[in-house]
Amino acid sequence: MLDIQRIREDFPILDHQIYGKPLIYFDNSATTQKPREVVEKIESGYYNVNANIHRGVHFLSQAATEAHEEARRTVQAFLNARSSNEIIFTRGTTESINLVSSTFADACMSAGDEVIVSVMEHHSNIVPWQIQAARKGIALKVIPMNERGELDMEAYRGLFSERTRLVSVAHVSNVLGTINPVRELTAIAHEHGVPVLVDGAQAIPHLKVDVQDIDAEFYVFSGHKVYGPTGIGVLYGKEEWLDRLPPYQGGGEMIATVSFEKTTFNELPFKFEAGTPDYIGSTALAEALRYVDRLGMDQIAAYEDDLLRYATERLEKIEGTRIFGKAARKGAVISFLVGTIHHYDMGMLLDRLGIAVRTGHHCAQPLMHALGIEGTVRASFSFYNTKEEIDAFVAGVERVRKMF
Ligand code: PLP
Numbered sequence: 465m466l467d468i469q470r471i472r473e474d475f476p477i478l479d480h481q482i483y484g485k486p487l488i489y490f491d492n493s494a495t496t497q498k499p500r501e502v503v504e505k506i507e508s509g510y511y512n513v514n515a516n517i518h519r520g521v522h523f524l525s526q527a528a529t530e531a532h533e534e535a536r537r538t539v540q541a542f543l544n545a546r547s548s549n550e551i552i553f554t555r556g557t558t559e560s561i562n563l564v565s566s567t568f569a570d571a572c573m574s575a576g577d578e579v580i581v582s583v584m585e586h587h588s589n590i591v592p593w594q595i596q597a598a599r600k601g602i603a604l605k606v607i608p609m610n611e612r613g614e615l616d617m618e619a620y621r622g623l624f625s626e627r628t629r630l631v632s633v634a635h636v637s638n639v640l641g642t643i644n645p646v647r648e649l650t651a652i653a654h655e656h657g658v659p660v661l662v663d664g665a666q667a668i669p670h671l672k673v674d675v676q677d678i679d680a681e682f683y684v685f686s687g688h689k690v691y692g693p694t695g696i697g698v699l700y701g702k703e704e705w706l707d708r709l710p711p712y713q714g715g716g717e718m719i720a721t722v723s724f725e726k727t728t729f730n731e732l733p734f735k736f737e738a739g740t741p742d743y744i745g746s747t748a749l750a751e752a753l754r755y756v757d758r759l760g761m762d763q764i765a766a767y768e769d770d771l772l773r774y775a776t777e778r779l780e781k782i783e784g785t786r787i788f789g790k791a792a793r794k795g796a797v798i799s800f801l802v803g804t805i806h807h808y809d810m811g812m813l814l815d816r817l818g819i820a821v822r823t824g825h826h827c828a829q830p831l832m833h834a835l836g837i838e839g840t841v842r843a844s845f846s847f848y849n850t851k852e853e854i855d856a857f858v859a860g861v862e863r864v865r866k867m868f
Pocket of ligand 1: 559663665
């Protein structure tokens with residue numbers, strides 16, 4: 465059992481008052497709050513081990529290098545990757561997907577080739593492929609969903625052709641909360657000899673992820689959504705695939721030798737880490753992963769599941785409420801509308817009660833289009849949230865409903 469009141473003490477921001485009301489932070493899908501350990505790691509990194517990495521013979525540079533590489537090994541262990549060479553530090557999910565889409569399209573795709581994505585993708589797993597579509601003449605095929613917001617697996621099987629080169633899907637939808645069957649999606653793609661990228665942005669904070677078990681070729685996530693700092697994220701890639709892809713950016717660190725005639729590239733993982741990496745961010749991310757690991761991913765998932773069930777039952781009782789996303793396997797996210805109240809009005813009025821929710825299309829306009837709506841109100845939960853907060857939130861929603 466998690467001791468939530470104890471855990472909340474690790475997150476000083478949760479004590480804040482907003483308009484004189486206690487902050488209720490239900491915008492965890494957008495970004496999570498940071499425990500003291502993570503913030504202190506950043507501070508102590510700059511105060512005690514700050515020197516550019518990989519290039520120095522001096523003590524501090526070697527200490528900073530070791531801290532960065534240790535962080536890589538922490539990520540490797542967290543994901544159960546085979547080798548730390550398979551862990552590339554990026555700025556986040558978006559950069560990781562852009563890295564793969566750009567280099568994969570260059571190395572493995574030509575005009576007429578196809579990428580399969582799903583109807584519930586975040587824009588960051590749509591637009592990079594569209595950029596490659598415009599550059600290379602490739603096409604996107606889209607997995608539809610059923611009325612509960614689960615992917616249509618039969619339709620998925622039917623999308624493969626001899627031109628399919630990659631499947632790129634979210635592990636957990638940031639709008640519907642659907643936990644997609646990524647192991648099965650991957651196994652089906654592999655039957656066709658097609659590699660898979662999984663966007664794990666919304667899965668990593670909530671579920672135990674084992675990349676060897678999922679068996680996808682690429683798995684990506686952002687540090688800031690898993691209680692780590694902004695500006696750092698991860699691309700996991702199977703070594704043979706990362707070896708096959710060309711460098712994404714050129715610069716220092718990613719080279720072996722450079723002359724004006726020819727450059728040879730560095731080994732993995734450095735081939736994909738041009739320039740000075742965020743070596744303070746990487747160590748703070750590792751601290752965040754150690755933090756959630758200590759709580760236990762299974763405990764986190766069970767507690768958040770309980771919050772989700774409780775909030776769903778209570779919210780459904782409010783007259784005129786429509787919840788979008790009723791998958792059998794669902795993460796702790798509720799997207800909803802009440803009657804004809806505009807999502808923006810609901811969000812603004814809840815804010816006045818100290819309740820932070822997100823409103824709008826959640827960077828998933830094609831999904832909004834499929835649902836026939838413009839946007840939703842989204843409440844997304846973390847292990848530091850409580851049922852009392854949900855009670856206050858539900859009372860707030862009811863109050864807004866009565867106002868309209
Ligand atoms: N993919 C999903 C499913 C997301 O929810 C998000 C962010 O909300 C992203 C990708 C983009 O993450 P980032 O902005 O950290 O790169």
